[in-house]
Amino acid sequence: MQMEQTDHEEMTRDLEAYRKNGSQELRNKLVLHYLPIVRSAAVQLRTMAGSLLEQEDLTDQGVLALMECLDRYDPGKGARFETYAFVRVRGAMIDYIRSQDWVPHRARNFQKKVDEAFSILSHEKMGEPDVKDVAGYLDMPVEKVENHIKYMNHASVLSFEAALQDMTAIFAKGELEAGDMDGKPEESLFYREMMEMLTAAIDGLGEKERLVITLYYYEELKYSEIAEVMGIGQSRVCQIHTKAIRKLKSSLEDYMRG
Missing domain, CATH: 1.20.140.160 (PhyR, sigma-like (SL) domain)
Structure with a gap:
């Protein structure tokens, strides 16, 4: 548990550093760390998408949304990054599904x-x-x-x-x-x-x-x-x-x- 808490604190510091310097290396590290949010959302929404989309399509949309979250996240607004990213990633995937169901x-x-x-x-x-x-x-x-x-x-x-x-x-x-x-x-x-x-x-x-x-x-x-x-x-x-x-x-x- 202590190791997990330390890991979370490290990601929080990295996120703050990325917001300040826009380091490509930090962005890649953060994307890899938060990728489970994307994968989980893609699996959950795959049945909703039906035969219209492959899980890979949803994952691609989710990764793009996650990267946008890293750039747009503002901790001063109150929400944790995990919460913010969860909603934004799912929202991007759902919007993509909607675009296939005109x-x-x-x-x-x-x-x-x-x-x-x-x-x-x-x-x-x-x-x-x-x-x-x-x-x-x-x-x-x-x-x-x-x-x-x-x-x-x-x-x-x-x-x-x-x-x-x-x-x-x-x-x-x-x-x-x-x-x-x-x-x-x-x-x-x-x-x-x-x-x-x-x-x-x-x-x-x-x-x-x-x-x-x-x-x-x-x-x-x-x-x-x-x-x-x-x-x-x-x-x-x-x-x-x-x-x-x-x-x-x-x-x-x-x-x-x-």
Whole structure:
């Protein structure tokens, strides 16, 4: 453990020295040291990428992001480098995956109409409209609106959900107790830091949003099952989930900005 602590302190000093002198030798040393973050993220996201990408493609994107992190990291903003790099590397990989899964312009235009309908009906009803209300307002079949919402939900959360999903699940299940990551003190530290941030972010969600997050990530229920538990439609569950994830993303971005 003492050796690991010494190693961490050495990397911290090297990182500070690199920020000052931009040494190529130090950069290579730091990249090699933090490469496990890249490899871990690539393995976790490979199934998300499906057949679109090879793990090597994701790793390449992650290494580029890691090098950018070395140049842009500012310890004065509060986040540990490991935490900062973890989020940035995963984010770069997810953005790359998204670039292979293009959302048609027609779908984005339709989403603007759906969002506008929800906004107008919310003011008229002084509450949350359901999909039937929106479909009626747009004079379209309910099934078409429901299918569109499901499609856009996947497209809109893909850029950040994977980065939050495993951390949210770890937080909810309490899998990272003291000693769970023996031999990996740095990983344990940045996961705990992320969990603390997510704890505060989840506490700030609305009651229904917290319930959906709990049932989806902790209980691992499907949208249809959550709909039965909550007594609402699947599309409504989908909307609540998307809204909750967006709030968590905003909290994450605020945290990373310090």
